[in-house]
Amino acid sequence: MSEVDRTNRLDKKDYIAAETKKSLIVLHHTVGGSAQSTIDYWRSDPGRIATAYVVERDGKIFEVFDPKYWAFHLGLKGTKGAVDKRSVGIEIASEGGLIQRNGVLYCFDKVSERTRFTQDYYEHPEPWRGFRFFDAYADVQAAAVAELINLLCDQFGIPRKTPADHFDADDAYRAFEGIIGHHHVRPDKSDIHPGFQWQRTIDECRLELT
Numbered sequence: 001m002s003e004v005d006r007t008n009r010l011d012k013k014d015y016i017a018a019e020t021k022k023s024l025i026v027l028h029h030t031v032g033g034s035a036q037s038t039i040d041y042w043r044s045d046p047g048r049i050a051t052a053y054v055v056e057r058d059g060k061i062f063e064v065f066d067p068k069y070w071a072f073h074l075g076l077k078g079t080k081g082a083v084d085k086r087s088v089g090i091e092i093a094s095e096g097g098l099i100q101r102n103g104v105l106y107c108f109d110k111v112s113e114r115t116r117f118t119q120d121y122y123e124h125p126e127p128w129r130g131f132r133f134f135d136a137y138a139d140v141q142a143a144a145v146a147e148l149i150n151l152l153c154d155q156f157g158i159p160r161k162t163p164a165d166h167f168d169a170d171d172a173y174r175a176f177e178g179i180i181g182h183h184h185v186r187p188d189k190s191d192i193h194p195g196f197q198w199q200r201t202i203d204e205c206r207l208e209l210t
């Protein structure tokens, strides 16, 4: 069991310290080099955008605010934060989608020496949401995500359910109760990507497919 680090907290101005009932967990990835760079960005941004949890590349779990509170993390226009309020967000540190030029992979949609990607990657059989290559999530990150899902389902009574289609997007998922990826409610998003270990998560968290 990974230890949850609660020493790296956001300031109260960076989230909404009002308790809300939770019925959903949404998985994201950061599109960044480390958990810390994302947490620092949230501190600098006035939009109260954040998730309660960020999972570092080495599997370390940061709880940056108490998950009974909430922040904006979905960007769903016209909902006034209704889905953000009832959900707990988990960010996985990852560069996300990668582009390929002359056999070399790059992150941030940018070809440069600085954005050259040399770590483990996941290759999808066909393009998905604009990418075929993705920064691979580490096994220790998948393990940490499963631990968090188990903790949060117990703590908040969140249903142990997930959509059977891991690649789908539909407005109907805005009403889903259980565990989804950001991509389920946002067709323009590629987090979380198809390399996520869904079957492992389903097994370790005893999730029902719906």
Ligand SMILES: [Zn+2]
Pocket: 027, 028, 029, 073, 182, 189, 191
């Ligand atoms: Zn996201």
